[in-house]
Amino acid sequence: MAERRGWAVPWRDVLITLLAFVLAFVVGAVLMVVSDAEVSSQFAYLFTAPSLALGASWDKVSSAYAALFAGSLGGIGPITETTAQAAPLICAGLGVGLAFRAGLFNIGAQGQAVVGAMVAAWIGFSWHLPPGLHLLVALAGGVLAGALWAGIAGVLKARAGAHEVIVTIMLNYVATGLLAFALTTTAFQRPGRTDPISPVVDWNATMPRLEGTRLHLGFLIALLAAAAVWFLMERTTSGFRVKAVGLNPDASRTAGMSVPSTTVLAMLLAGGLAGLAGVQAALGPTVAGTPTPLSAGLVGSIGFDAITVALLGRSRPVGTVLAGLLFGALHAGGLAMQSQAGTSAELTTVLQALIVLFVAAPALVTTVVPFLRARRASLTGTTPTTGGLSS
Amino acid sequence: MSTTIRPHAETPAGDQPVRLESREERTHRLSVGVLVLLVGVLLAVLTLSTSGTARFALSDVFDEVQLPTLSLPGLPVVVLCALLCLLAGAGFVVGRLSSRLRALAGTVAGVAFLLGFLTWAAAGRDLPFPVSNQLSGTLTLATPLVLGALCGVLCERAGVVNVSIEGQFLTAAFTSALVGSITGSIPLALLAAVAGGVAMAALLALFAIRYKVDQVVLGVVLNLLAVGLTGFVFDQLVQPAAGELNDAPLLTPVAVPGLSAIPLLGPVLFEQNALAYLAIASVLLVWFLVFRTSWGLRVRAVGEHPEAADTVGISVRGTRWSAVLVGGVFGGLGGAFFSLAATGSFTKEMTVGNGFIALAALIMGRWHPVWATVMALFFGFVTQMASQLQTLSTPVPSQFLLLLPYVATVVAVAGLIGRVRAPAADGVPYDKP
Incomplete structure (x- = not known):
């Protein structure tokens, strides 16, 4: 894929991306209608009384999507919920994207986020430091933990040639298992409790937020992280090396770059960013004002969602921020849709997958949407790539 | 690849040439x-x-x-x-x-x-270590991994990276549980599993071969799609009527007459459920297909050097399609294990990452059906051993024992397997010039 020069807006890409969204929502609507026994039974009368079937379908689909929209963008509350959901996705997505650009498929963002959350939360509730410093130390601890966890995979890849996909998959399980074990020890378990849950993080280590909303420092940190990754990749030698190794390790080696140390560096950075996502989960305040205490499910599936965020964002910082916001909005809206319209929040998972799938296959979008077909000859590969993964 | 070649210290008596390492x-x-x-x-x-x-x-x-x-x-x-x-x-x-x-x-x-x-x-x-339990548990746990790895072998030998074994498992587990519950018939449920696996494989083939989507991207997305689709339909349709729609018949162990009476090996090898026998047969079948048939030769050719294969008149896309779809059959059977052999019902995300472990077995087994099976058995063995050791009350905390298979895999990959080489054109879409 050729680098775009300057700031020219690639209108065609934008159009295809928008159409991919529309297509995904259309497929989602069809799915809703088909899977609702009451609505789909009306289709028996489609030819005698079409208004029955179409009306019922319209009610079903519009109420679900209205709830989805209201839950993600309808007012200050929902919008800040979106930013809160998006912040960890952006951080972990940046990490996965950075590894992609080095030619590494980091499936381990989940495990890296888990150890990041573990260490950040532990510093948060068991150390007692002055305001400001406490948050900083907890944040640094979480990022470092994530970086080191990914570093294991990086070193094993660089030294022994161990396939990073296998190692990161396995480290995900190990991280989850370690968390489960830690929550049974006195260091982590809340005194007086028998279930695996930690104490509440100190106020000094909680990320400051806009009172009454879920907009907290974490979102700002995510944006700063995106800017930092952009600077690193586009303006520093290390970033150039990462990109070069991702594009062609043999040429990079010939040019005198050290492929092993670049691999380790990329994994350390990717893990640090994923660890930051874990920190967000551990220290970001909920609506009530205090962070959710550490438990087995605290990190959710951030690390796996981050892979799709990075793919949709084409491993670029700006794209990752936008994709993170989109998926954050889908997450926030999905919860509202489930509670208000009675439509399973799993629909947002389907939408998420379909959006990435359609964006990745521009040729499909142009086949489905007729008026783009005339210009098909000019179609260029806009497929997100993951770099040289097969090496 | 390396430029430094060190003379090997080995200097056997006689006039054998000095081997270089x-x-x-x-x-x-x-x-x-x-x-x-x-x-x-x-x-x-x-x-x-x-x-x-x-x-x-x-x-x-x-x-x-x-x-x-x-x-x-x-x-x-x-x-x-x-x-x-x-x-x-x-x-x-x-x-x-x-x-x-x-x-x-x-x-x-x-x-x-x-x-x-x-x-x-x-x-x-206080208790002895149960050897026969250990061995038969190994085979049971490895069954879906073996089938998943075989699915991967067929896809990747043809040059299509398959990260979506997990998605094929999950879809097949869902379709087989649903059909099994409705019809009450195990053969039909297995057919439904195969259909589910092949359907996901068809999506993989369509987007990887026809639309040339990056295959790692595609695999991750298809996994997500499978989670979403099965989860959504399960929530909307199956869960409200779980009694009728989520109560599939369970595969029971079938003893092979005669052979199951062999001491030690009999109960281990010949008192398994139908899927385990199918898995063993599938290994031989896939090995035969890939290495002993002309179709297999074509599959390997389009996976290693599609241009050369095209030049001699092999349809690259057609061969890839067929390999991916045949792979889907095994992926589907592997998925059926979770709903038909393990639980008799479907739960959301019930495959819990087994597809990824099958992928790991495939890579560790260097894209070879038999070695991939050995790796799957290794994983099954360590998993079963961890749960056996829990009953012996060893001083190691049980949470650590549960981590044993994953740590063992990392150690094995880093220490024993080392660098592996995928089929040369794995993951590269073919553009007919």
Whole structure:
């Protein structure tokens, strides 16, 4: 894929991306209608009384999507919920994207986020430091933990040639298992409790937020992280090396770059960013004002969602921020849709997958949407790539 | 690939040419050696906490033919095993072993480690270590992994990276549970599983071959799609009527007449459910298909060098399509294990990452059906051993024992397997010039 020069807006890409969204929502609507026994039974009368079937379908689909929209963008509350959901996705997505650009498929963002959350939360509730410093130390601890966890995979890849996909998959399980074990020890378990849950993080280590909303420092940190990754990749030698190794390790080696140390560096950075996502989960305040205490499910599936965020964002910082916001909005809206319209929040998972799938296959979008077909000859590969993964 | 070539220290008597050892081989040999040494040291440390005799029960209480329970003196056995490991490790590090001796040393070290570790775990416990349980559990746990890895072998040998084994598993588990619940018939449920697996494989083929989407991207997305679709339909349709729609018949172990009466091996190999037999047969079938048929030759050709294959008149896209779809059959059967052999019902995300472990087995097995099966069995063995050791109440906390298979895989990949090479055109879409 050729680098775009300057700031020219690639209108065609934008159009295809928008159409991919529309297509995904259309497929989602069809799915809703088909899977609702009451609505789909009306289709028996489609030819005698079409208004029955179409009306019922319209009610079903519009109420679900209205709830989805209201839950993600309808007012200050929902919008800040979106930013809160998006912040960890952006951080972990940046990490996965950075590894992609080095030619590494980091499936381990989940495990890296888990150890990041573990260490950040532990510093948060068991150390007692002055305001400001406490948050900083907890944040640094979480990022470092994530970086080191990914570093294991990086070193094993660089030294022994161990396939990073296998190692990161396995480290995900190990991280989850370690968390489960830690929550049974006195260091982590809340005194007086028998279930695996930690104490509440100190106020000094909680990320400051806009009172009454879920907009907290974490979102700002995510944006700063995106800017930092952009600077690193586009303006520093290390970033150039990462990109070069991702594009062609043999040429990079010939040019005198050290492929092993670049691999380790990329994994350390990717893990640090994923660890930051874990920190967000551990220290970001909920609506009530205090962070959710550490438990087995605290990190959710951030690390796996981050892979799709990075793919949709084409491993670029700006794209990752936008994709993170989109998926954050889908997450926030999905919860509202489930509670208000009675439509399973799993629909947002389907939408998420379909959006990435359609964006990745521009040729499909142009086949489905007729008026783009005339210009098909000019179609260029806009497929997100993951770099040289097969090496 | 490396530029430095070091002369091998091996200078056998006679006029054999001096063998050269590439840097890659040397690194591999050293990492194996260090790993075996470390294992030896670990065993040596474990001798400090070994006491009493270790007992191994060779047969279940329910077996017809009762084999004696094997008793080994704990301390001497562990000490011996530790010494053997240290010796083998030293042999690897020094590098004065011929390749045949090296294979022997590796085998000795592996067996010694296993025996030493199990003896330590079983020494002085109230219960004997159940050997036959361990072996039959290994086969059961490995069944879906073997089938998933075979699915991957077929796809990737043809040059299509398949990260979506997990998605194929999940879809097949869902369709087989649904059809099994509605019809109450196991053959139909298995057919539905195959249909589910093939449908996901068709999506993979469509987007990878027709639309040339990056295949790693595609695999991740298809997994997500499978989670979303099965989860959504499950929530909307199946869950409200779970009694009728989520109550599939369960595959029960079938004893092969005659063979199942063989002591020790009989109950292990010949009292399994139908899917385990299918898995064993599938390994042979896939090996035959890939290495002994002209179709298999074509599949390997389009996976290694599609341009050359195209030049001699092989349809690259057609061959890839067929390989991916046939792979889907095995992926589907693997998925059926979760709903039909394990639980008899579907739960959301019930495959819990087994598809990824199958992928790992595939890579560790170097894209070879038999080696991938060995790796799947290895994983099943360690998983089963971890749960057996929990019942023996070893001093290791049970949460750590549950991590054993994953840690063992990382160690094996880093220390024993090393760098692996995928089919040359794996993941590269083919543009007909």
